[in-house]
Amino acid sequence: MSIEASTDEIRDGELLTRYQAGDSEALAVLVERHSPALYRLALTMTGQSADANDVVQEVWRRVVRKSGGFRGDSFRGWIFRICRNHLIDRSRGRKPTVSLDEGVGDGGTTRLDLLPGHGLEPDAAAERREWCAQLAAAVDALSPEQKEVFLLRAEGLDFKEIARVQRVPLNTALARMHYAVGRLRKSLGAEFATERRGK
Amino acid sequence: MNCEQEEKRILLNEAGELSPREAAALAAHLAACAGCRSFRDALRRFDTVARTQQAAVTFPAFLGARVLADAEQYRQARRMRHQRAVRLLARAAAIVMLLGAAGGAGVYGHWQRQANRTAEVAGVLAVLIDEEGTGSPVVPGDHHHGLAHDLLQLEGLDEDLSSADLLSLADEKA
Ligand SMILES: [Zn+2]
Numbered sequence: 001m002s003i004e005a006s007t008d009e010i011r012d013g014e015l016l017t018r019y020q021a022g023d024s025e026a027l028a029v030l031v032e033r034h035s036p037a038l039y040r041l042a043l044t045m046t047g048q049s050a051d052a053n054d055v056v057q058e059v060w061r062r063v064v065r066k067s068g069g070f071r072g073d074s075f076r077g078w079i080f081r082i083c084r085n086h087l088i089d090r091s092r093g094r095k096p097t098v099s100l101d102e103g104v105g106d107g108g109t110t111r112l113d114l115l116p117g118h119g120l121e122p123d124a125a126a127e128r129r130e131w132c133a134q135l136a137a138a139v140d141a142l143s144p145e146q147k148e149v150f151l152l153r154a155e156g157l158d159f160k161e162i163a164r165v166q167r168v169p170l171n172t173a174l175a176r177m178h179y180a181v182g183r184l185r186k187s188l189g190a191e192f193a194t195e196r197r198g199k
Numbered sequence: 200m201n202c203e204q205e206e207k208r209i210l211l212n213e214a215g216e217l218s219p220r221e222a223a224a225l226a227a228h229l230a231a232c233a234g235c236r237s238f239r240d241a242l243r244r245f246d247t248v249a250r251t252q253q254a255a256v257t258f259p260a261f262l263g264a265r266v267l268a269d270a271e272q273y274r275q276a277r278r279m280r281h282q283r284a285v286r287l288l289a290r291a292a293a294i295v296m297l298l299g300a301a302g303g304a305g306v307y308g309h310w311q312r313q314a315n316r317t318a319e320v321a322g323v324l325a326v327l328i329d330e331e332g333t334g335s336p337v338v339p340g341d342h343h344h345g346l347a348h349d350l351l352q353l354e355g356l357d358e359d360l361s362s363a364d365l366l367s368l369a370d371e372k373a
């Protein structure tokens with residue numbers, strides 16, 4: 001491969017161009033760079049690691065076959081859009097179920113194990129995990145659109161990118177997140193309850 | 200003041216999407232509004248936990264390799280289809296040349312414009328790929344239908360190989 005600079009410095013669009021010109025290592029860099037985020041989104045949306053694996057694989061299948069369809073704005077936004085479309089296709093006719101006790105990794109880890117709390121005193125850790133479990137459940141109870149905005153934000157996408165992924169105006173993406181925060185605050189009780197408005 | 204609008208600005212500000220002027224106006228509002236500060240603090244806490252949870256998810260190592268193997272398989276299959284198209288077109292183009300400008304090129308152009316039905320293309324191929332090379336009208340047989348089907352499939356299934364590609368390949372070989 002003719003990548004001299006550190007691969008971190010090579011932009012996604014440039015890597016895709018190299019791949020289209022026959023450089024398969026350029027694709028390897030893209031896959032390594034973006035698959036973990038795709039996997040996390042798919043895992044949260046489907047609730048099953050086996051499903052998340054399938055989703056990631058299918059997203060890259062579509063990228064490889066339609067690489068000419070990328071129009072050069074944000075590659076990350078583009079693949080998240082493909083991922084979203086695929087998740088919508090899959091979800092037709094099936095209802096995802098998420099259980100905190102269900103395994104998500106190869107080593108028998110569960111969603112509960114992934115909740116923060118490592119390194120804290122047992123009581124504090126237990127409390128933290130309990131709270132995080134509540135947040136995870138509350139996020140899961142959001143509508144799919146709101147959940148997506150919440151997760152994409154956590155992946156570091158800005159609202160402009162999220163709006164493109166969801167193919168909605170920026171204001172709609174903002175309104176979804178605004179509504180999601182409101183619902184999460186309500187679900188999570190007094191600590192997050194809306195305070196009296198300053199006028 | 201409209202706190203709902205300010206809360207949407209908080210969302211934009213946390214993502215770094217607010218202009219310095221708007222950010223300053225928001226800061227002034229936050230200084231005076233406990234409700235919006237509470238919204239911002241809740242948002243930050245949600246973000247922190249969500250990111251921590253995401254960081255704890257391990258991406259399965261085998262998956263990247265599986266994706267790349269799949270891509271390589273597709274690339275090789277595509278290359279084979281491409282080579283087959285080149286062979287077919289080279290043959291067709293050579294016959295067009297043999298037939299001469301009078302009829303052959305017209306037929307070939309007609310195929311490019313009208314290649315939307317297997318039967319039609321099979322008819323044209325029967326002329327173009329006339330085994331005896333006589334150039335006289337030939338009734339299309341199964342062989343021609345098969346080739347026509349393959350050609351149409353190539354055009355229909357492979358987005359990367361458009362009619363324009365096929366034409367330029369034919370030009371290259373002619
Ligand atoms: Zn306010």
